[in-house]
Amino acid sequence: MIRRHRSGGLLRSAVFTAILCAIAGSVFAADAGAGFPVTPPAPGPAPQLNVPVPTAQTLSNGLVVVSVRRAGLPLVTAQLVLRSGGEMDPANEAGLADLTANLLTKGAGGKSAPQIAAAAEALGGSLQAAAGWDESAVGITVITPKLPKALDLLATVVRHPDFAPDELKRAQAQAADDLRLALSRPIALASLAAGRAVFGDGAYGHSRTGTPASIARITRANVERLHAELYRPDNAILVLAGDITPAQAAQLAQASFGDWKNPATPLPAKPKGSTDSKLPALLLIDQHGAGQAGVVAAHAAPPRKDAGYYTGVVANAVLGGSYSARLNEEIRIKRGLSYGASSRLQPMADAGLWLAAAQTKNPSAPQVVALMRQQFAALGDGQVPAAELAARKATLVGGYGRSLETTAGLAEQVAELAVYGLPLADIGQYIAKVQAVTPKQIEAYARKHLDAKYTRVVVVGDATQFAPALRKADPKAALLEAGQLDLDSPSLQPAAAVRP
Structure with missing residues (x-):
């Protein structure tokens, strides 16, 4: 980590920089007549990447476990990814998938949001959760010896979120404030409207992060329903990248997610991404x-x-x-x-x-x-x-x-x-x-x-x-x-x- 200088150091640094600039200026002035390049050099050859091929395995409950090994450092990133995201938001509930994902780490398995954050920090990592189009994900990066406990923590927040009313209210208030600020900016509002102009009422037409009005309409029952419908092993992929073998990946996935059950109801079908907008060009x-x-x-x-x-x-x-x-x-x-x-x-x-x-x-x-x-x-x-x-x-x-x-x-x-x-x-x-x-x-x-x-x-x-x-x-x-x-x-x- 690069540390910032204290005020005295900043002053010395500024003086030193000024001297360097003065020297550089005189050098460039002296060399100007020598013909400074006016065009950038041509691109060099493409690098040769040595990327290991990932391995996919499937548990008996349908959870797909994908591992890709990178030896050298004792680090592993674990991501639990759902094949569903903002496109599954019901009408008038724009932002539901994103809000649900964000709430996963705000209380689960009887642990409060601060307790979950502390548990992740004790492992040397932090939990990150969000929803995009076609996916929702929770992830953490830890050193290899901490991976079993990290996967247990990941399983807890994905499978047993509390969706506490006070956390929901706090998340809604924060999301609404963020949206109001963003939509006050012309470029953000234009981008949101452009989605409607292309997709209309199709699955990708609404704001994936919601609107102030839609976020306010979302209830705890809405969040619990979406979680029950979509957060299931036959709709999930566990990605493990880093210092791990396929055999270790399967063993650890089974230990943390092997008893995860699918609901009796089938997985909801994805809505169509229509491009039939009625807005003008x-x-x-x-x-x-x-x-x-x-x-x-x-x-x-x-x-x-x-x-x-x-x-x-x-x-x-x-x-x-x-x-x-x-x-x-x-x-x-x-x-x-x-x-x-x-x-x-x-x-x-x-x-x-x-x-x-x-x-x-x-x-x-x-x-x-x-x-x-x-x-x-x-x-x-x-x-x-x-x-x-x-x-x-x-x-x-x-x-x-x-x-x-x-x-x-x-x-x-x-x-x-x-x-x-x-x-x-x-x-x-x-x-x-x-x-x-x-x-x-x-x-x-x-x-x-x-x-x-x-x-x-x-x-x-x-x-x-x-x-x-x-x-x-x-x-x-x-x-x-x-x-x-x-x-x-x-x-x-x-x-x-x-x-x-």
Whole structure:
């Protein structure tokens, strides 16, 4: 751990830094005539990762045990992952899966939240719980000798949560405060609305973390019902990554989870990830007085198991996956319209979502909208130059290698493959599959999945400064008041509230 200096040390450090900067400045000035490089060096060769193939075993109760060994350090990350997440939230109960997961560590087996935290700390770790799309997970990292007790603790919070009324009330209050703060920011509100614009009332259309109104509606009975329906061994995967063998993994899993019983009722079916939204292609939300506008462009994308997944990953890297990608190049670097513009591809079980986002001055929102649409279209209008593609692939490859450096990162990669029913050996194939993507494949992928007529754009900010120009360009655009939005409705707001 790097420790901070006391005040005297900080002063000495500042003086030393100033001296170094002065020296460096004189050196650079002297060398300026020698020809300072104006272009970055070409990407180096892809690293050769030696990733062990995970092993999967299944207990008699249906619990899948996946282990991947990394010797060298006596550490193991354990994650208990459910194949269900926010997509299972009932109507008007957005955020239920996330709230349920967060409550697991807030009291279980008769132990209070502080007692559970103390038990984890005594093992040298801390319990982390959350729900995403298609998964809910609880995890902990400990030294190998502490793993049996860590798994017992994991089993307690997953199988016997208390869901104490006071903890539920506290969690609801915290979640509501967090949501109100987040939704006061234009970019966060635009992202939430973009999900509705793409998925409508489909499984992925609502806010996965809920809304202030939906969180307030959730009762203890709702939480207990969802836990009883989904937290069961035939819907669970235990991932163990680190200093552990498959035989040890099976033995420890049996000891902590072998007597976990499935309920008599069948596992609820997953709802469909519909993309049948009734919202217009351009949605403007007036957050009166906002200092900036949040601009989000969205597209439906293929599910995680789609054969073109890696093509999509590389296409996103080209579009907005890093500082040097096209969106940031056009919006920030060339024009200074934003501090940053980026995109992400989020594939899920039954669908996927592309999101491009930037925050800008209110008057420049129309220009940013146009640039985002242009860059989405450009991916399908021509092939990515070889040098640009090599640089974007290098970013992906380097990031993937770093994600496997810790047992926690290794466990997360394995868990994703297991949750989506993909071959576990794919963990060692990522680099090869990324490198195999061609410019022609990206162009074809973009033409198929990023057609401009399906682009959905949401702009949130002081609409008086951008709505006239955008509505002139697109008379079908809808203008809504931020303060009147119904965030739990697929339409976001009753039609009568839409301003003409």
